[in-house]
Amino acid sequence: MPAPFTADTVTVHSPATSANLGPGYDSFGLALSRYDRVRARVRSAGLNVRVSGAGADELALDEAHLVVRAMRAAFDRIGAQPPGLELDCHNDIPHGRGMGSSAAAIVSGIELARSLSDDGRARLSDAEALALATELEGHPDNVAACLLGGLSISWLADGRGAAARAATAEQLAATGIRPVLFIPAEQSATRAARALLPEQVPHADAAFNAGRAGLLVLALTSRPDLLLTATEDRLHQGYRAAAMPASAALITALRSRGMAAVISGAGSSVLALALADQAGAAAELTPVGWECARLEVSSGARTSGA
Template sequence: MPAPFTAATVTVRAPATSANLGPGYDSFGLALSWYDEVRARVRSAGLDVRVSGAGAGELALDEAHLVVRAMRAAFDRLGVQPPGLELDCYNDIPHGRGMGSSAAAIVSGIELARSLSIGGRTRLDDAEALALAAELEGHPDNVAACLLGGLSIAWLADGRGNAVRAASAEQLAALGIRPVLFIPAEQSATRAARAVLPEQVPHADAAFNAGRAGLLVVALTGRPELLLAATEDRLHQGYRAAGMPAGAALITALRTRGIAAAVSGAGSSVLAFATGEQSEAITELAPPGWECAVLEPSSGARTSTS
C-alpha cells in the first residue's frame, strides 16, 4: 500500500462511558469496562462496512455510518482521504441507553484514521483528536472519558473541547469503587432528554451543583464515603425524571439504601457507585426486565495493528 497509508489492519477497542455522574453536567465522564471493537484497513477503492452486535441491521452501512463519518473528518484534518476503506464493527455497547455508544463510535473513527495514516498520530495529536471528537459529538464529556480513561473533566473554551484526567482507572479501583450499571430494555434519545431542560435555572441550584461537583472530585480521588452527597444534582435529573419514571424510582431506591446513584448520561440507564460489600447485593435491586452489570473503571480507548 503506497504512502501515506499503512497496509496494516488497525483495531480500536473503545469503552462505554457514563457522563454527568450527578452534578457534573456536560463535564464529568467515567470510562467503563464495556467495549466496542472496530477494525479497519485501507484498500484500493470503495467502502465496505460490516456491523455485528448492537445496531446490526439498523445502522447505515455507507458514508452515513458514524464511525465512517468520524474517520472522514479525521482524514480531512490530516489532509488526505484513502482510496478505499474496509470496516468491521463489533458493537457490544447498547445504543440509546446513556452509555456513550456514539462517543465510542466517534473516538474509534478518529483513532482508526490517525493510525491508518502514516505519521497521523503526530500530525493529529491527542489534544486535536479530543477537540475533533467533541466537535462531532456536540459536547466533550463522553468522548473525553472514552479517550482518556478513568475519571475525566471536560470543558469548552471558545467552542473547542478540552479535558483532563482527574483519576486513572487504577486509582479508582484502588479506592474500592465499583461502577454498576442498571440498563432498561427501552432506548432513550439524547436530543429529547436535553429538550426538557430549562434555558435558565435558579442561582441556588447552580451554586448547589458547583459545590457537589467539587465534592465529587474529592470523593472519586480519595474519599469514597462522600459519594452519596457528592452525586446529588439539581440541574438536570429532576427535569428528566418524568420521562424515565422507572429509572427515577430506582435512583430513589438506591439512594435510600445509602448507595450513590445517578442518571447515566441522558438516560435511560442508571449508574451506581458500589463500595465495600455493596456490589454483592446491589444487583438484586434491578427492576424486572432490567440488566445489571457490575463493571470496572476503564483505561480508555486502545489501538493495535496487525
C-alpha cells in the same frame, strides 16, 4: 499499500462512558469496561462496512455510518483520504441508553484514521483529536472520557473541546469503588432528554451543584464515604425524572439504601457508584427486564495492529 497509509489492519476498542455522574453536568465523564471493537484497513477502492452486535440491523453500512464519518473528518484534518476502506464493527455498547455509544463510534473513527495514516498521530495530536471528537459529538464529556479513560473533566475553550484526566482507572479502583450499570430494554433520546431542561435555573441550584461537583472529585479519588452526598444534583435529573419513571424509581431505591446512584448521561440507564461491599446488594435491585452489568473503570480507548 502506497504511502501515506499503512497496509496493516488496525483495531480499536472504545469504552462505554457515563457522563454527568450527578452534579457534573456536561463536564464529568467516567470510562467503563464495556467496549465497541472496530477493525479497519485501507483497500484499493470502495467502502465495505460490516456490523454485528448492538444496532446491527439499524445502522447504515455506507458513508453515513458514524465511524466512517468520523474517519473521513479525521483523514481530512490529517491531510489525505484513503482510496478505499474496509471496516468490521462489533458493538457491545447499547444505543440510546446514556452509555456513550455515539462517543465510542466517533473516537473509534478518529483513532483508526490516526493509526492508518503514516504520521497520523503527529499530524492530528491528542488535543486536536479531542477537539474534533467534541465537534462531531456536540459536547466533550463522553468523548473525553472515552479517549482519556478513568475520570475526566471536560470543558469548552473558545468553542473547542478540552479535558483533563482527574483520576486513572487504577487510582479509582484503589478506592474500592465498583461501577454497577443498570440498563433498560428501551432506548431514550438524548435530544429529547435535553429538551426537558429549562433555559434558566435558580442561582441557589447552580451554587449547590458547583459545591457537589467539587466534592465529587474528592469522593471519587480519596473519600468514597462522601459519594452519596457528592452525587446529589439539582440541574438535570429532577427535570427528566417524569420522562423515565422506572429509572427515577431505581435511583430512589438505590440511594435509600446508601448507594450513590445517578442517571447515566441522558438516560435511561442508571449508574451506581457502589463500594465493594455494596455491589451485590445493588445488583439485587435490578428491575425485571433490565440488565445489570458489574463493571470496572476503563483506561480508555486502546489501539492495536499499527
